Amino acid sequence: MFTLTDDKKVGKELRATVVDALKDVMAENDQVIALDADLGGASKWTDIAKTHPNRFINVGIAEANMVGVAAGLNLAGFTPFIHTFGPFATRRVLDQIYLSGAYSKNTINIFGSDPGFAAGHNGGTHTTWEDMALLRSIPDVVICDGADEVQLDWIIKEFSKMTGVHYVRGNRKGVKNVYQAGSTFEIGKGNLLREGSDYLIVAAGQLVSEVLEIADQLADKVVMVDVIDMFTIKPLDEELLLERLIGKKGVITIENHSIIGGLGSAVAEVIAENGIAVPLKRIGVDNRFGQVGTPEFLQKEFGLTTETMLERLKNFIK
Template structure:
């Protein structure tokens, strides 16, 4: 069961990923890590040193890495692969589709620094469309963990889970949301805050924005519920419907394009239900990436607490 963190702080996500894999490798020799020549950026070079027989650097050949991982899966291994999110998804999409999902193999993909988390690496390394691509592939599960605690649990949960799993997560620090030892359920959203007026649905980087916006709204008497939809696919339709019922407005918050991401998943459900509840999306509006610090990019693309707050106030 999950609990909220009592103290604020931040945790480096790549450190959590590496440490968790090392713990699993100590106990399970079938767990392997594959890297596409970014071991320094991801921290996977530490795995190369600590578990050389369970590590493979394939070089700058992301599509080939997916193929190798698929082959290892067929031989009973549990592969975890890493590269930056655009290379994991755009460059290796056909291999993920055919050699992973279609063939029924198990591949756990860490696509790092999605969206504005890419910072100074610029537009070529920016992906605002990775969830859109991955959630459209049958059977693929898409995760957007909000902090290190959620990420650690997620990695452990995939050790014995079959299929293709895509984890989009920053490499560097993310604000602590959950208390140590929290556990979760794949495909099940978490209600972090109750409220009768507005529903804020968020995941990953967007979750802290939603929580802070809810605090700001509460000061003005607006009650905002906050839903952590960390499993974007499959989407938790049941919890979403329960929380949406009776609300005046729903706002989705995501570090992703507003096209075919978290907001679109929510919109599909509302359209099918015919509830008439208004939906507004906070995310990237039909733009490419650019060079800049993460703080700059968040302001540039409207991923701020103030923007979420203004969207609610304008549409209530």
């Protein structure tokens, strides 16, 4: 069960959240092992080497090899967690994930950091607007986008209990709190955070906190919205989506990702296949590459600030 927090402040860095969660898991399961592609300083995974020196491997800047090593370790009985920046954890190693991971029925847990505008000064080469789209195309892969530190901590620990290929994306830096400490979730089940009779907003990742602010501002205009945190992009919670669509004037998806192939596409597919006649607005990135800038600048540049998204929603509602 989950509870929303009243503390909307920025929480601890998500990279620290992942490391702390892995340390907890490693303390309970001596088969869990961590691999990093020469980003231990950026990811803080070098902290794992201090507490579990025999269960941390820096494979160097060799991401495809990292996936292969992880698959081999799983065959030897280990449960591997791997990390690198989002584009290198997905786009660069897609064939290895497909063949050495999913096709071969191996377990590989992947943390892709700094998705979308969070790439910041690393620029277009390090920006991934397409990571979820790529992995959605692979059978049986589980894809999550954590909203805050509480949810990300839970996802990492839950992945450690599962078999198969699992991917979670998240900012390395801190994001606004959404959930109260101790909240629990269910893979493949969305979370209904707010109820309203007019429109349905489906969001995921760090933009969930922005969406809750938008819902408050829309309520001031007497526009009442449902808000779903669809933190599991695959498998999608079709049951909850179809249930909350009943009687709605429209549905809006919001994601720090391309509108092609991610959450917006997944929701559109469900609507179309069930013959539901409801207007849909996908808010995300439309056919653009990444660029250099601060995360704050990029969030504004790509139209994903609270103010810009609210304006786009108002135009859709009109």
